[in-house]
Amino acid sequence: MTKEKIKEMMKEARLMRNYDHPNVVKIYGVVVEREPLMIVMEFITGGALDEYLRKNGNRVKLEEKLSNMCAGAAWGIEYLHYMNCIHRDIAARNCLYTNRKHVKISDFGLSRKGDAYQLTTAKKLPIRWLSPETLASGLYTKVNSSIKYDGTISKW
Known part of the structure; x- marks a missing residue:
């Protein structure tokens, strides 16, 4: 593992240790x-929500x-915003689904602390569901994160 990957992983772990929420x-x-x-x-027994929906969607x-998936993801995002975190990669693949049918936000590799985050260099990003504002300006905010959530649930 490269030093850069180790640094990224430790940054993700340091960020995650601050969070304590059911979602x-x-x-x-x-x-x-x-x-x-x-x-x-x-350990989340149900696995990734996108896989669950692919297998069981119909x-x-x-x-x-609405009550379990969308609300659970929304509560998790609301908590992260309260904790001053911008996730930057809200998607069903980064939501885990428990055997008790609760959604938990995961994968904080792209997350950042603060109210906003400005991209300073070109990087590989999951642009499929980025808000138009983020695509145009490279600025991530809590509002953009909520827009990404809206795009994500429309696929569920």
Whole structure:
């Protein structure tokens, strides 16, 4: 693992350790004494929400989607915004679904602390669901994050 990857991973872990919410994946620690380095998080039995929806989408009732999936993701995002975090990659693939049908936000690799984050260099980004404002200006805000959430749930 390169020094840059280690640095990114540790940044993600440091950010995650600040969060304690039912709709945000919990971090328990980081294994750094041997390869591969790992972030140890709570185990979510259901896996990624996008995979769950691919397998079960036509059998999932609208009420379940609204009350469990959409609301759970929204509560997690609201908490992250309250904690001054911009996730920057809200998508069903980064939401985990428990066997109790709760959604938990995960994958904080692109997340940043603050009210806004300005891209300073060209980087690989998941642009498929970026808000038009972010695409045009490179500025991520809590509002843009909410717009990305809207784009994500429209796919559910």
